Amino acid sequence: MYEKFYSLRDLPFRLTPDAGYFFDSRVHSTVLSYLLYGLEKAEGFVVVTGEVGAGKTILVDHLLSQLDPAAYVVATISTTHLQPDDLLRVIAAAFGFVTENADKATLLSRMRSAWIEAQRIGRQPLVVVDEVQNLPFASLEELRMLSNLTEGGRSLLQTVLIGQPQFRQTMTGPDCEQLVQRVVAACHLKPMDPGETRDYVMHRLKNAGWFGDPAIDDDVFGIIFRATGGMPRRINLVFDRLLVLGFLEERHEIGRLQAEQVVREMIDEGLVSRLHQVARESHP
Numbered sequence: 001m002y003e004k005f006y007s008l009r010d011l012p013f014r015l016t017p018d019a020g021y022f023f024d025s026r027v028h029s030t031v032l033s034y035l036l037y038g039l040e041k042a043e044g045f046v047v048v049t050g051e052v053g054a055g056k057t058i059l060v061d062h063l064l065s066q067l068d069p070a071a072y073v074v075a076t077i078s079t080t081h082l083q084p085d086d087l088l089r090v091i092a093a094a095f096g097f098v099t100e101n102a103d104k105a106t107l108l109s110r111m112r113s114a115w116i117e118a119q120r121i122g123r124q125p126l127v128v129v130d131e132v133q134n135l136p137f138a139s140l141e142e143l144r145m146l147s148n149l150t151e152g153g154r155s156l157l158q159t160v161l162i163g164q165p166q167f168r169q170t171m172t173g174p175d176c177e178q179l180v181q182r183v184v185a186a187c188h189l190k191p192m193d194p195g196e197t198r199d200y201v202m203h204r205l206k207n208a209g210w211f212g213d214p215a216i217d218d219d220v221f222g223i224i225f226r227a228t229g230g231m232p233r234r235i236n237l238v239f240d241r242l243l244v245l246g247f248l249e250e251r252h253e254i255g256r257l258q259a260e261q262v263v264r265e266m267i268d269e270g271l272v273s274r275l276h277q278v279a280r281e282s283h284p
Contacts, residue, residue, distance in 0.1 A: 002247035003208070012208035013240035015233060017055075022062035023203045023232075025196045028055065031187045035063050035160070038185030042124050043155035044147060045182050047171070048162045050189030053233025056162050059189065060128060073123045078130040084142040087135070091127055091146070112149055115156040125157045132163040137175055144179045191230035197221060200232065201239055214246050217255040227263045237271070238262060 003011055012021075024032070031048060038046030050056045064074060075094035082090060089099045092107045095114070099107060115125040129135075129143070149156040161167070168188070171180050192200060198221040220242075228234035242262045246254050 002243045005247045005250075006213050006243070007209065007211070008205075009209035010207075011240070012204040012210070013236040013243070015236055017058040017061055019058060019061040019065050021204055021207055022058055023055075023200045025192050025200065027190050027192060027196070028059055031059060031189050032063060034185045034187040035060070038160075039067075039126075039158065041184040042158055043182075044158065044184040045143075045179065046158070046160045047167075047183055047186040048160065048189065049165055049168050049187075051191070051231065052164060053231045054189045054191065055232040056189055057130060058232075060130075060160065060162055064128070071123060072126050073118050074126045074128065076128040076130070079132060079134050079139075081134050081136065082139055083136065084139050087139045087142055088146075094127070095125070112151075112156065115149070116151050119151070119154065119156065126160065127157060128160045128162065130162045132161040133167040133170065137170075140170075140176065140179055144182060147182050192232070193230060194222065194225045197225040197228070197230050197235060200235060204236075213252055214243070215253040217253070219256040220254060220259045223256065223259040223263060227266075238266065241266065 003009070014021075022028075035046060035048065038044075048056055048060065064076070067074070073095070075091060077090050077094050079087070079090075085104060088104060088107060092099050092102075092111060095111065097107065097110050097114070102110070118125050127146075132140075135143075143159055143161075146157050147155065147159055165188070170176060171183075201216075201221065201224065224235060224238055224242075227238055242254060242259060245251075245258055245262055249258075251258065
């Protein structure tokens with residue numbers, strides 16, 4: 001729709017994570033450094049937490065796209081409330097193992113043998129678990145037990161855990177003490193500041209082929225920041241609506257009035273009422 005009107009080659013504010021649109025903000029750069037440090041350890045757990053829409057998934061997708069495929073064999077899963085045996089089967093399937101009619105002992109034996117062979121040829125097995133806050137404690141224990149698999153004094157599997165802030169609270173519980181002892185790096189992805197919010201918007205526009213149409217007044221970015229608290233997914237939601245409005249009104253310049261109109265409409269629809277509260281609490 002509006003991408004043709006503004007001669008864009010893509011929709012710049014899709015809600016689906018796309019590593020091609022990764023924005024290396026100060027916050028994202030710091031977290032990325034922690035991730036790389038953790039992966040260099042080649043053992044234990046690397047933990048990334050952040051609010052819904054903070055950009056955790058796209059950050060990890062960007063990281064994985066930068067890894068040498070000759071140096072890693074990666075399995076990625078997005079969890080629901082998986083029980084231990086189901087989690088093990090999902091992980092095995094993500095690594096390409098046939099799980100039908102295989103019991104737990106067989107799956108563990110197959111994975112262990114494959115991971116030993118992978119490391120023999122210089123490839124580190126790595127599993128990435130998204131939405132980890134949904135896992136029951138027993139399933140976290142299953143992950144910890146997998147992290148204990150070793151050969152020749154070297155861990156056979158490294159795990160990246162991605163979750164919402166409540167997972168940090170889970171890790172502080174006494175039941176998770178053994179898991180926490182296996183964490184080699186942990187970081188929390190915070191919202192962007194006003195300057196980064198502007199840079200983020202421009203980055204996504206330019207990646208989609210924007211060359212100045214529509215022109216965007218500077219006042220717009222402050223309104224967007226206050227409405228979203230600097231959270232990437234929220235910015236995408238509001239700015240996409242703003243471009244739709246520009247298209248419908250055949251505008252080639254977007255300013256304060258249009259931004260305020262969009263925010264008011266989304267408040268009335270119940271889409272951004274919470275965002276104003278978040279912005280005020282984070283940046284009084």
